[in-house]
Amino acid sequence: MLKKIKNFLEKIKEKIVITLVAIYTASMMSTPVYAVEGVSNSKIVTGTEKLINDTTTWLMILAPVLAGLLIIYFCIRRSAADEMDQKKWNNRIVTAIISCIGAVLGSATLNLIIGYYR
Template sequence: MKRFYKKTISILTIIFYILLQNTFVFAINLQNSKIAKGFENLVKDATSLLMLLAPIVGGLLIGYFFLRKSGADEMDQKTWQKRINTAIYSVVGVVVSSALINLIIGYFA
C-alpha cells in the first residue's frame, strides 16, 4: 500500500510539474500562417456555399411538402403545414447565420 502511494505521488508530481512549468509561446505570425489563411478561406467558401444551397434545397423540400399536403387528409395537412413552416424557418436561419458568419470573418480577416 505504501508503494502505491509513493508511485501515485511521483506521478502527480510529474504531472503538476509539466502543467505548472512556465513555457513561452511566440504566436505573433499565427494570423499569417498557412493554417489560419486556409481556415479563413474554408469558412468563407463554406458559408458562401450554404447561402447558395440552402434556398435551393429548402425550396425543393417545401415544394415536396406542399405536394404531400395537397394529397393528405385533414389531420395530416396540419402535420405537413408544420413541416413547411419548419423548412421555411430553417432556410431563413441558415441563410442569415451564414451571412453573419461571412460578415464577421470579413471584419476580422
C-alpha cells in the first residue's frame, strides 16, 4: 500500500515539475510585441471601417427601394386574393414597411456610431 502511494506521489511530482518547467520556459522565451503605428492606422481597421461605412450607405439606399417593390408586388397579389388571403397580404405589407424602417434606422445608427471614430 505504501509503495502505491509513493509511486502515485512520484508521478504527481514529475507532472508538476514538467508543468513548472514548461511555464518557466514559455515565460522566458516570450518576446514582447509593440505596436509601432497604433492599431487605428492598420489596414485591417481602416478597411473594416470603410466596408461598414459603404455597406450601411448602400443599405440605406437599397432597403426602401426593395421594400417599395415588395409592397407593390404584395398589393398586386392582394387585389387578386379572396378575403382570407387579403389579410395575409396585408400582414406582409405591414411587415415589409416595418422591416424597411428597421433596416434604415439600424444602418443609420451604425453609420453614426462609425462616424464618431473618424
